[in-house]
Amino acid sequence: MNREYAAMLKLTGRPCLVVGGGTVAERKIAALLEAGADVTVISPSVTPAIRSWAETGGLSWLSFHYGTPEIIKNYELEGSEKDPVNKGGTVFPDLSPYVILFAATNNREVNDLLRREADKLGKFVNVADQPDTGNMTVPAVVHRGKLTLTVSTSGASPALAAEIRRELESAYGPEYVPYMDFLSELRETMRERIPDTKKRQELLRRVPAWNVPERIQAGDFESWRKEIMHMLQETSSPEEFTAAYVSIGSSFGKDSNPSGNDG
Ligand SMILES: C[C@@]1(CC(=O)O)c2cc3[nH]c(cc4nc(cc5[nH]c(cc(n2)[C@H]1CCC(=O)O)[C@@](C)(CC(=O)O)[C@@H]5CCC(=O)O)C(CC(=O)O)=C4CCC(=O)O)c(CCC(=O)O)c3CC(=O)O
Ligand SMILES: NC(=O)C1=CN([C@@H]2O[C@H](COP(=O)(O)OP(=O)(O)OC[C@H]3O[C@@H](n4cnc5c(N)ncnc54)[C@H](O)[C@@H]3O)[C@@H](O)[C@H]2O)C=CC1
Incomplete structure (x- = not known):
């Protein structure tokens, strides 16, 4: 059996890397910040919420494309209209300081590159667009003080996970x-x-x-x-x-x- 192993992580002060700055990245970052993680975001553009966390010192934002010039060039050749690639600024940093990594760009090749680099180092990596290639997914969560309720459908239906989370929120209220x-x-x-x-x-x-x-x-x-x-x-x-x-x-x-x- 290869059932997923459920665990709770203490991330206070631990470096975590999020590559990508869209709505998916924002959701992952919000939870990391609540956990007190030391968050670095690499993305040429970010949502207003991520920008304001960066401005108030909540996280470090590196305004670059992650990846090698070749990957970015291939991406350009595939012709994404959604996020036209800025010709300058790419980074390919050492990933060893990070405890966990999130590949949350809208570029499959970039996410896959980060996943492969993370695998080389034996890191835990969450891949937004091809979750089966990574080794960590994020459940829906309800926090009530010291009580934490989590729901995972192992990728089958994040919408159902969110629905069950809402049910749990009303069954287990602020009391x-x-x-x-x-x-x-x-x-x-x-x-x-x-x-x-x-x-x-x-x-x-x-x-x-x-x-x-x-x-x-x-x-x-x-x-x-x-x-x-x-x-x-x-x-x-x-x-x-x-x-x-x-x-x-x-x-x-x-x-x-x-x-x-x-x-
Ligand atoms: C595998 C996983 C990997 C991971 O990200 O960790 C993953 C993957 C994908 N999600 C997709 C879509 C959506 N994700 C959400 C929402 C959430 N997604 C979350 C987790 C996970 N999502 C992991 C599995 C968790 C599990 O299975 O239980 C939650 C629980 C936690 C969080 O992200 O913080 C959070 C709810 C938080 C809450 O509300 O409580 C919604 C609903 C919405 O936005 O309202 C939609 C649209 C509806 C739908 O598709 O169901 C797509 C398709 C993208 C596309 O079609 O392009 C992929 C990729 C794929 O499936 O290949
Ligand atoms: N796992 C999940 O919960 C979900 C996953 N998805 C998938 O996740 C991916 C991202 O979704 P959204 O956040 O909605 O996309 P989005 O389009 O809002 O954001 C993508 C972000 O990636 C950044 N980016 C692009 N190339 C980059 C590079 N080379 N380096 C660093 N950053 C780069 C962009 O600047 C942008 O900030 C999509 O592929 C989508 O299919 C979508 C919904 C839920």
Whole structure:
């Protein structure tokens, strides 16, 4: 099986190269900047958004064509009207500093050249127009604080990936931002107070039944959070902690209405 491997990358401060400056490049760059990557863009022309990121120091823009003069000459011979090639300024830089590369021009040969150069160096490369030739594709993403939801169709239908992303955005709304912070805080507390891993796991699996997102939407979350965290902190042994914790669940079982809609 050659299934794609899903992973999360930390790109803070890591050099990433985007070749091309159109709408596809812009979408990839926006996500790279949100990840804190050190972005270099090579493209003779860029979208207004890319230009303004360059002007405010968010990224480095090299206003050149990537590629060798031969490739650009061939491209001219193929007669693209869409992006007439500027006779001057081509660059063919060393790619070794970059962690990942994006071939996002509208010129197949240029994208293919970057992909081949990246392959020589064993780099990860995303190819916009012939994704199967590259070794990395970008999923549709929903960020909710520490929660990240991603959708990939392995290139079968980016439009479906975007559609499912929109569905996820409404199913997992902004309430998941404080919910994730709460889960993180709770888990930290549990790691301090419940040394037994199995026991801790068993307790943590009960949290979804507390319907915290509904509580956040109903607006009574903050006082509830303070109350239960206080109650848990007051306990003096793992047993007491566990008993207090289990009581949280039973205080609003199936009979109660955590959505708060009953007024
Ligand atoms: C393989 C992949 C490589 C990669 O770029 O990483 C790729 C390739 C191609 N996309 C094309 C077209 C479109 N791409 C989008 C949108 C997105 N494309 C994204 C990812 C990917 N696109 C990777 C696979 C992901 C997967 O399969 O799940 C998203 C998810 C993420 C992102 O780009 O950030 C982002 C949505 C973000 C969001 O909204 O959440 C739309 C919709 C729109 O614009 O509204 C259209 C038009 C509709 C359509 O064609 O479906 C074409 C044809 C070009 C042509 O026809 O010329 C190719 C090339 C080919 O298929 O050969
Ligand atoms: N992967 C994806 O998500 C999608 C991919 N595509 C494909 O991606 C490609 C790019 O799409 P768009 O951004 O919409 O195109 P676009 O035409 O808006 O932008 C192309 C960019 O490439 C630059 N460019 C051209 N030659 C270059 C060179 N030698 N070096 C550096 N930059 C160069 C141009 O200046 C321009 O900024 C198209 O081939 C399209 O088929 C299209 C839609 C989605």
